Amino acid sequence: MRRIMDRPALSPAAWSPDSQALAYSSDQRLWVYTLDRGEKDVAPAEAVTAVAWSRPLNLLALIDRGIVWTLRPDGTDRRRVPLPEPAVELAWAPGSDRLAVVVRHPVDGQIRTELWLVNHDGGFRRMVTRAPVGRAMRDLQWFPDSLYMLYGLSAGREQAMTELWRVRISYPDRQQILLPAPAAMVRLAPTGRYLATVGGDQGAEGGGQVVLSRVDGSGRFAVAPQAGRYTGLAWSPQGEKVVFAQLSGDARAELWMANADGSGHLHLYSYLMEYTDPGMGVAIAWSPDGRHLVFGTNTGASRGPIWLVTLQRR
Template identity: 25%
Template sequence: MHMSRRTTRTAALVAVTTGILLATTLAPAEATHPGSNGRIAFLRWDGNGIAQVFTANPDLTAEQQLTFGEAGSGWPAWSPDGTRIAFDSDRADPDRSDDVLVNDVFTMRADGTDVRKVTDSAGFSGDPAYSPDGSLIAFDADRGVPSTDPEPPSALPGLSVWVIRPDGTGLRRITTPPAGRTDTEPRFSPDGTRLLFTRFRTGHTLRNGGLQGDQSAIFTVRLDGTGVQRVTAWGYNTGQGDWSPDGTKIAFETACCRLAAAGIYTVRANGSGLKAVVNGHGVTGIGNEQALQVDGYYDPIWSPDGAHLLAGREFLEDDGTFREGLVMVNADGSDLHWVADGLGAEHQPDWGTAPLQ
């Protein structure tokens, strides 16, 4: 997995005089299936700088590494029954040193064994999510959609939403984005009737001081590809959407008002009732070490019981310590706290129902 190109949308890349190189991204969501709060899955880089999939209890105890080796793996998604994890990886790429990105969707048992390849791509397939009954996996892919846009969205160009059975059969395309658009991050609604996804479009003015770049919004669509509906306004520049377990709300990260992914919001599935859960100030004071501030939230997911949100956070302390890891917050925005010490650099969490250890 080519991590430098694997991120869905780079919101900022900041080099500062303190020696920190910060990449803040809008990243894909993980679907949360209703039930008892079980183990979480997440990405962390190993000692060789390779992205690997881990699981742990929600407090990061009883941690277990599931993937190993030179191939990168990430974006884990629990099956509804907690027995398997879907993920994507470049392990089938014949040459990970070239500029051709070959990435596929795989599944494995919750202990990391019995790895099975689901997609067979000559290009990119990734960001998987199980349907509520476990019979389908949704993912985004560039198959058959060559980009002709001279300035494609900074999400991988040509991406659209697809579904496939876990055994690799029944491949079906769901969305066909218009020119200058790309569709990513599909997630099933809890009743299995719709898919949530993020659509990017190019060449529009952002709210961040008039900067030019991509805009994004959350959409939903029926499984037959009809009934496409926009849920959030383009100006909120969304990433990482996740349905609440009861299907009434969607949590998402937004870079609407700050440079870099800054806040987590919720909205009703019909687009009403927009509410901020947590707000960070993003990245400010670039070029001035004394004034530099970093505080952004990303990758929000619901707990299976719907009471909490788990998310990533990047935060620069006053003493120059850069903290990066998972935080938990109640759904109403109260009791925000680091899951551990904020130094583990965990990313892309998904919260399943597999029994705690």
């Protein structure tokens, strides 16, 4: 394990499709770190809170102060995507050139959250759906067929999602997915068949759990070693494992890996966080080839160094 940069990053890191590079923001710049050559400053960036790397296009998309931009990994061909502002989340389709973006937009005097679908330069642009007044879309993700998306709904600025929806991008077709308990975090498996959620009372010590289930909500079971405060949930590329961080009151995060079939879990690392903010979370990203993890307190809402872990088979 090693720290790949000394400056605090803001956005969570995004892996390249070939697992050889990472993109992230720090010090009002966008950086690309390659495993064999290190860091490269590729573009100016004021306050980038989200970065995504397209597998089909090999393009980056980012949110900088609520504005969506796309560019090549070397910083060229930078384009502003015309959308209502501010954008708060984005995700590239795994098998097409479409980019999904969640925006907060005033409509009839009310702040409404909308889901938009665009291409890399905004030449194609369409609103897919709009959340009810007083509800916010969170944890936007794609199903592997690139035809459907998943998102949660929370009450206003609350973090806990109480509804989960599957929506088709080509025409209005929404299906509510069973969410038996409020969830602070939801992650769809790469197969599109299973969900991992961080549920329970995350505000209370010992109140939360990491739960896996089928997408229809059946077959639920806990995979965390004990109840606690959890964050940083991420699936392995094949969907057979999940990783997550358990936070304690002394600014320490215990990183765990669990088998998705419930057969066991493994303690990976005890991470003493660089900052002591009790509300701070941890972002974890698994490389597409399954060989590396990156993690840190760079969640888009908080900053911190980025750590790289190379996994060894046992």
